Amino acid sequence: MIESYQRDGFLVLDQALPPEQVTALRTAAEQLCRGDLGPVEGGPAEPADDVLRQYLCIHQPHKVSDEALAALHAPRIVDALTAIIGPNVKAMQSMLFIKSEGKPGQAWHQDEFFIPTRDRSLTAVWIALDDATIENGCLWVLPGSHRRGVLYPDREQDDPRFDCTVELFDFPYSDDDAVPVEVPAGSAVIFNGYLLHRSLPNTTRRGLRRALANHYMSAESLLPWQTVPSGVHVGKHDYRDIVMVAGTDPYAYKGLDDLARPHSRRDKDGGCDR
Numbered sequence: 001m002i003e004s005y006q007r008d009g010f011l012v013l014d015q016a017l018p019p020e021q022v023t024a025l026r027t028a029a030e031q032l033c034r035g036d037l038g039p040v041e042g043g044p045a046e047p048a049d050d051v052l053r054q055y056l057c058i059h060q061p062h063k064v065s066d067e068a069l070a071a072l073h074a075p076r077i078v079d080a081l082t083a084i085i086g087p088n089v090k091a092m093q094s095m096l097f098i099k100s101e102g103k104p105g106q107a108w109h110q111d112e113f114f115i116p117t118r119d120r121s122l123t124a125v126w127i128a129l130d131d132a133t134i135e136n137g138c139l140w141v142l143p144g145s146h147r148r149g150v151l152y153p154d155r156e157q158d159d160p161r162f163d164c165t166v167e168l169f170d171f172p173y174s175d176d177d178a179v180p181v182e183v184p185a186g187s188a189v190i191f192n193g194y195l196l197h198r199s200l201p202n203t204t205r206r207g208l209r210r211a212l213a214n215h216y217m218s219a220e221s222l223l224p225w226q227t228v229p230s231g232v233h234v235g236k237h238d239y240r241d242i243v244m245v246a247g248t249d250p251y252a253y254k255g256l257d258d259l260a261r262p263h264s265r266r267d268k269d270g271g272c273d274r
């Protein structure tokens, strides 16, 4: 398992969550979108009957949802993380993707571009809450693209297939090298923070492609990152709104912060901040 992860930069963990936990997370998604767990910044002023479809992605659901918090600690996932990262592991971010029909994907990117660790230990765990297929907008990866340990240049993009996030470009791979990662609900794609990946729109006639994407890193590394309410990330010495999921925290003496609040990611229908 670890050899293929080191070579390819990703692996699929079958049955990362049991079916009842997937069901509970779907219920939590509805509660979050309805506002039952408190406000979601940037969410719709007037929730519609079909409120799930008003969201593309809600950042930091674990701050208000016990189910999202429990998923950070899922035993099979934590076992894989300690094998990949080391004995001491912390989480700093969760993202709940709803992605109903017609909603966009996210252009080529590397997660360490947005969440900079000091030791390149950022690791994403993308858990499918519905079967993720090419048609409904599964992840696509460029296998082995993490190995150079280089972060590529970024630029704004107006491609209607993607949300407002910048795209990375000028890397030595083409779209033809990309591999789709179709996984059943409950399975997880675990990938390196330097792996180039993207997703395409949900092109089904009707259906949700829900997923919970959690981010982890070694507890030894400081995290010069801070989320502010707008969802923009700005530099800070060491972000301490973290959740330890394995081992011990060498910086426990600093205490913890409570900074992040759930907020909605913009898609182009909402207008991008430029």
Ligand SMILES: O=C(O)CCC(=O)C(=O)O
Pocket (backbone or CB within 6 Å): 097, 099, 105, 106, 111, 124, 126, 137, 138, 197, 198, 199, 200, 211, 213
């Ligand atoms: O779920 C998606 O559509 C995109 C997820 C992604 O790119 C990420 O979590 O970094």
